[in-house]
Amino acid sequence: MRNTKFQDHAYFIWKSFLKDRWGTYSLGALSVLLTNLMQVLAPKNIGWIVDFFADKDIPKILTGHDKTQTFLILFLVLAISRVMINVFRFMWRITLGRQTHYAAAELRRDVWEHVRYFKKEDLDRKFTKGVLMSASASDTMTARFIFGFTLVAVFDVAFLGIFTFITMAYIHLGMALLSCVFLLFVPIFVRRLSKKEVEQYRHVQDTLSHFNDLSSQAVATIKLQRLTQTGPFWEKRLMAIADQHRNQRLKGIGLSLLYIPVMGIAAIISYVVLFVMGIYFTFNGKMTVGEFISMQGLIFLLHDPLMSLGFVISEWKKAFAGLERLAEIYQHEKEQFLLKIGNPINEAATEPVLEAKNLSFTFSESSPLFENLNFKLTKGDRLGITGPIGSGKTTLVTILTGLERHNGGEIHFFGKPFSNYTHTDLRNYIAHVHQKPFLFADSIRTNVIMDRDMSDEEVWKYLDIAGLKEDVEGFPNKLNTQLGEWGINLSGGQKQRLTLARALARKPKLLFLDDCLSAVDTITEERILKNLDQYLKDVTLVWVAHRKSTLKYCNHTFELKAHN
Numbered sequence: 001m002r003n004t005k006f007q008d009h010a011y012f013i014w015k016s017f018l019k020d021r022w023g024t025y026s027l028g029a030l031s032v033l034l035t036n037l038m039q040v041l042a043p044k045n046i047g048w049i050v051d052f053f054a055d056k057d058i059p060k061i062l063t064g065h066d067k068t069q070t071f072l073i074l075f076l077v078l079a080i081s082r083v084m085i086n087v088f089r090f091m092w093r094i095t096l097g098r099q100t101h102y103a104a105a106e107l108r109r110d111v112w113e114h115v116r117y118f119k120k121e122d123l124d125r126k127f128t129k130g131v132l133m134s135a136s137a138s139d140t141m142t143a144r145f146i147f148g149f150t151l152v153a154v155f156d157v158a159f160l161g162i163f164t165f166i167t168m169a170y171i172h173l174g175m176a177l178l179s180c181v182f183l184l185f186v187p188i189f190v191r192r193l194s195k196k197e198v199e200q201y202r203h204v205q206d207t208l209s210h211f212n213d214l215s216s217q218a219v220a221t222i223k224l225q226r227l228t229q230t231g232p233f234w235e236k237r238l239m240a241i242a243d244q245h246r247n248q249r250l251k252g253i254g255l256s257l258l259y260i261p262v263m264g265i266a267a268i269i270s271y272v273v274l275f276v277m278g279i280y281f282t283f284n285g286k287m288t289v290g291e292f293i294s295m296q297g298l299i300f301l302l303h304d305p306l307m308s309l310g311f312v313i314s315e316w317k318k319a320f321a322g323l324e325r326l327a328e329i330y331q332h333e334k335e336q337f338l339l340k341i342g343n344p345i346n347e348a349a350t351e352p353v354l355e356a357k358n359l360s361f362t363f364s365e366s367s368p369l370f371e372n373l374n375f376k377l378t379k380g381d382r383l384g385i386t387g388p389i390g391s392g393k394t395t396l397v398t399i400l401t402g403l404e405r406h407n408g409g410e411i412h413f414f415g416k417p418f419s420n421y422t423h424t425d426l427r428n429y430i431a432h433v434h435q436k437p438f439l440f441a442d443s444i445r446t447n448v449i450m451d452r453d454m455s456d457e458e459v460w461k462y463l464d465i466a467g468l469k470e471d472v473e474g475f476p477n478k479l480n481t482q483l484g485e486w487g488i489n490l491s492g493g494q495k496q497r498l499t500l501a502r503a504l505a506r507k508p509k510l511l512f513l514d515d516c517l518s519a520v521d522t523i524t525e526e527r528i529l530k531n532l533d534q535y536l537k538d539v540t541l542v543w544v545a546h547r548k549s550t551l552k553y554c555n556h557t558f559e560l561k562a563h564n
Contacts, residue, residue, distance in 0.1 A: 043297025100148025130213030
């Protein structure tokens with residue numbers, strides 16, 4: 001049973017998009033309408049030409065002073081109708097068709113605009129990487145069609161079907177009515193089939209999300225797999241879920257293909273019956289040869305929208321199923337402190353850059369991880385934090401960066417609590433280099449620059465400070481070197497240094513380094529530490545490290561105790 005709240009929001013998204021662009025959609029609908037009129041005119045005009053050569057009556061508006069002029073009029077009408085079909089098709093492509101691509105971009109952007117405010121536990125449990133990858137790639141690509149090309153098909157079915165039937169009825173009402181009798185059962189079949197197809201689409205998306213999650217885990221644990229020789233196990237798991245996804249996709253494709261024989265059989269029977277009747281009426285003088293030829297062309301024209309009807313309904317249902325999945329993301333509960341509007345940060349304030357007052361943190365139903373923690377950091381200070389595994393170092397950094405707010409005590413940034421600032425402003429002033437580096441499957445340059453406007457000279461500067469410049473210069477493509485997923489083709493130390501360079505490129509006022517040089521050899525580490533101390537004199541640093549030698553440049557240090 002689908003949540004009606006998500007269904008309603010899916011329709012709201014769709015209607016709002018159309019409402020905001022009503023002028024474009026109106027022009028697009030008019031273009032489809034005119035295209036359909038020209039399509040109907042073409043076979044009708046061919047019938048008039050045949051009747052003209054057979055000396056039968058044709059509409060007076062097409063009759064000239066003599067036969068030559070009449071023929072020229074008929075020829076021009078036929079030629080102009082064919083040209084205008086292409087003109088109007090081009091018009092609906094640049095109006096309605098283009099909205100498909102605009103909608104995809106907007107839907108994908110909205111995924112990020114909502115997910116960025118989700119609670120961390122929701123991202124870890126419900127909206128995992130696989131789910132979000134499936135939503136931003138597959139669901140947006142499926143949902144986008146109801147904003148453009150599916151609407152074209154809807155207008156085409158409606159306008160072309162109506163115009164064709166009216167024209168056929170004008171020639172012979174009985175044959176026009178009979179042409180629809182054989183297709184009356186089709187909507188019943190389509191309704192049942194589309195319901196199964198939508199259910200299958202959801203199964204396909206679920207297996208795709210699972211496959212994406214499993215792939216991410218496999219890539220993230222590649223080194224552990226080499227050490228433990230568990231590669232074959234992971235390969236077996238990935239192949240199993242890939243086969244499952246493929247089978248689900250094939251089943252969905254099979255359901256979609258069922259539209260073809262059913263619609264096709266109905267169309268063939270309809271055409272054969274009308275062809276026989278048309279010959280009978282022509283031989284008995286109840287229909288001219290030109291009308292018979294026009295009728296056959298119109299029957300084929302009528303079958304086109306009717307044949308498309310099944311696919312239109314199918315695409316419509318699947319698109320809204322995808323939009324419902326996106327609506328679930330858009331309406332999911334947000335972390336309120338991330339949404340809060342705050343005050344601008346005053347860098348000139350005389351207060352400490354970072355101050356902790358009686359800071360404490362307790363996991364549910366456990367003793368405090370740490371408590372009564374107090375310190376002040378001014379501009380350019382270096383704080384070193386060490387302690388055994390499980391003492392709470394990473395948790396403390398998460399609190400000090402403002403990502404975790406469920407703590408006791410107070411944290412002030414430039415004299416004011418984090419709650420006084422927007423999350424976006426804090427991220428512009430604070431950078432955090434994690435223990436486990438995350439890299440995008442793109443170039444080294446892109447992984448450093450991200451969303452900033454930066455010259456290659458600046459990129460090399462940050463790579464140099466991070467101790468990675470010589471390594472990158474040794475790569476054949478240098479800054480254009482493409483990284484695999486999660487930077488798999490770099491060593492652990494190179495990944496850590498690249499994420500450090502990325503953090504430096506943000507030009508932070510407060511920089512957190514969470515044991516981010518653990519995979520770097522001591523000689524390279526010493527060079528990086530000197531660079532950081534020299535080039536970041538005005539930046540406040542908080543270092544977390546297992547090796548106490550890493551903290552030699554810190555003017556403040558403390559050690560967290562093991563949690564019992």
